[in-house]
Amino acid sequence: MSKKALIIGASSQDGSYLAELLLEKGYEVVGTVRHTTNFFQENIKHLYGKIKIAAADLIDQESLSYVVRDNKPDEVYNLAAQSVPGDSWTQPFYTAEVTGLGPVRVLEAVRQFAPSAKFYQATSREIYGNQTGTANEKTLIDANNPYGIAKAYAHMMTRCYRESYGIFACGGILFNHESPRRSLHFVTRKISAGVACIKNKVKNPPLNELGEPLVDGQGKLHLGNLDATRDWGYAKEYVEAIWLMLQNDKPKDYVIGTNTSYSVRDAARIAFEHVGLNWEDHVVSNEKLHRPTEIKDLKGDYSLAKKELGWEPKTSFEDLMKLMIDADLKRFK
Ligand code: NAP
Numbered sequence: 001m002s003k004k005a006l007i008i009g010a011s012s013q014d015g016s017y018l019a020e021l022l023l024e025k026g027y028e029v030v031g032t033v034r035h036t037t038n039f040f041q042e043n044i045k046h047l048y049g050k051i052k053i054a055a056a057d058l059i060d061q062e063s064l065s066y067v068v069r070d071n072k073p074d075e076v077y078n079l080a081a082q083s084v085p086g087d088s089w090t091q092p093f094y095t096a097e098v099t100g101l102g103p104v105r106v107l108e109a110v111r112q113f114a115p116s117a118k119f120y121q122a123t124s125r126e127i128y129g130n131q132t133g134t135a136n137e138k139t140l141i142d143a144n145n146p147y148g149i150a151k152a153y154a155h156m157m158t159r160c161y162r163e164s165y166g167i168f169a170c171g172g173i174l175f176n177h178e179s180p181r182r183s184l185h186f187v188t189r190k191i192s193a194g195v196a197c198i199k200n201k202v203k204n205p206p207l208n209e210l211g212e213p214l215v216d217g218q219g220k221l222h223l224g225n226l227d228a229t230r231d232w233g234y235a236k237e238y239v240e241a242i243w244l245m246l247q248n249d250k251p252k253d254y255v256i257g258t259n260t261s262y263s264v265r266d267a268a269r270i271a272f273e274h275v276g277l278n279w280e281d282h283v284v285s286n287e288k289l290h291r292p293t294e295i296k297d298l299k300g301d302y303s304l305a306k307k308e309l310g311w312e313p314k315t316s317f318e319d320l321m322k323l324m325i326d327a328d329l330k331r332f333k
Contacts, residue, residue: 006073006117007031008056008064008106009080013181014122016043018077018239019051025243030071032056032080043181058102061109068109068117075246077120078106081151084185085126086209086224088147089292100150107161107169115167118246123155123171124148125231125257128298136255136301137173144293159253168251172242175257175300178320179235180327185209187223187264188232188324191271194221196328198282199275205332210288221282224289226265229297231257234315244309257300258313270321275329 005022007015010031022029029051033041044051054071056063058080068076081099082088088095103121110119126148127141141156143149155171162169182189184206197205197215205214208222215221233256241256265279272279305311315323 002026002028003074004028004030004071005075005077006067006071008058008076008078010051010053011041011044012079012083013043013179013183013235014177014239014242015077015079016047016181017179017236018079018242019044019047021239021243023047023050028052030054030067030073032067058098058105061105064105065109065113068106069113072114073117075118075120076106076110076114077242077246078103079122081122082147084183085145085147086185086291088145088150092146095146095150099147100153103154104157107157107167111161111165111167115165118168118251119158119161119170120242120246121154121158121169121171123158123173123253124151125173125175125298125300126295127152127155127173130293130296131298132296134259134299134301137253137304144295145291155253162251168246170245170248170251171253172245173253173255173300174238175231175233175255177233177235177238178324180324181235182324184214188267188321190214190223191221191267192321192324192328193332194282195271195275195277195325196332199277199329200333202332208289219282220284221268222284222286222289223264223268224285224291225294226268226283226285227263228294229261229263231259231261231299232267232317232320233258233313234320237313237315241305241309241311244305244311248309252308254305254309255300255302256305256311257302258317259299259301260317261297261299262317267317267321270318271325274322274325
């Protein structure tokens with residue numbers, strides 16, 4: 001009999017790639033989405049009919065209990081969150097409620113209705129805050145923004161449910177990972193979409209989080225701090241690590257990253273060069289898009305995942321940016 005997986009947050013970038021991976025592996029997949037008035041799930045439209053869609057919201061315990069009780073999954077992946085660190089300053093209560101408490105609601109549903117299910121929590125590198133160098137599973141948790149603090153709480157509660165109730169619960173401490181399915185809230189996707197709109201002379205570019213066109217009337221792409229650096233990997237590869245964690249003998253937390261880092265400036269340069277343009281002619285750093293507190297350069301030391309899960313990243317950052325731009329050149333015409 002095939003295994004059944006429940007993905008909370010199936011419409012996310014990672015949820016859509018994970019659903020594809022699980023289908024390839026012969027799983028029956030149930031994916032939750034939020035019921036919104038304007039139902040629009042770009043990332044999973046191609047999976048309609050292949051996965052079962054259910055409605056659940058991280059702020060509604062009963063919706064989560066229902067979906068776990070009703071489906072009795074073998075594996076539960078919580079990928080849902082208020083996932084935008086930048087928005088967490090203006091939505092601190094909502095971020096705590098959804099990103100912090102939401103996973104505990106999923107854990108409670110698992111504990112009560114499917115205690116032998118394996119559970120994955122999407123933890124983030126943001127739990128390490130402003131530390132520099134490389135981070136592994138033993139690095140101090142020291143988050144410095146509302147999103148990171150909410151993720152730190154959920155991560156520690158995942159550990160607590162593992163140790164207190166014997167639930168097979170793992171926290172994947174993932175560094176940034178991107179793809180053509182990345183939301184437009186994030187800088188790599190803003191760059192790939194912005195480059196495509198500039199190259200293709202798109203008249204109505206999408207809006208950024210300020211509600212302003214991503215590319216202004218002068219053909220300038222507005223970004224935040226160009227000196228900010230991140231360890232960026234390819235989401236399609238990261239969901240393999242997520243799946244591998246739940247196939248392990250013992251539940252554990254793992255850092256997933258590339259152990260490299262690039263600045264936003266590097267990303268812009270690579271992107272504009274790919275379409276034969278000079279980034280300096282098109283990029284402005286807009287103060288309104290800077291974070292109140294930045295995080296410093298930190299790389300993800302994935303050696304434990306390599307040793308115990310046999311996982312390592314394959315796609316270079318340059319190739320990742322290029323594949324995102326190629327996808328957006330087709331999308332924005
Ligand atoms: P994403 O594309 O930003 O998607 C976030 C998901 O959360 C969406 O499916 C969204 O549903 C759902 N969601 C938001 N609020 C919800 C609520 N109240 N109840 C139920 N669902 C809700 O996420 P991602 O980039 O794939 O990341 C997946 C997870 O990994 C997230 O938890 C994120 O915080 C974490 N993470 C991501 C990265 C990264 O670099 N991508 C790094 C570390 C950790 P709607 O479509 O309805 O809005």
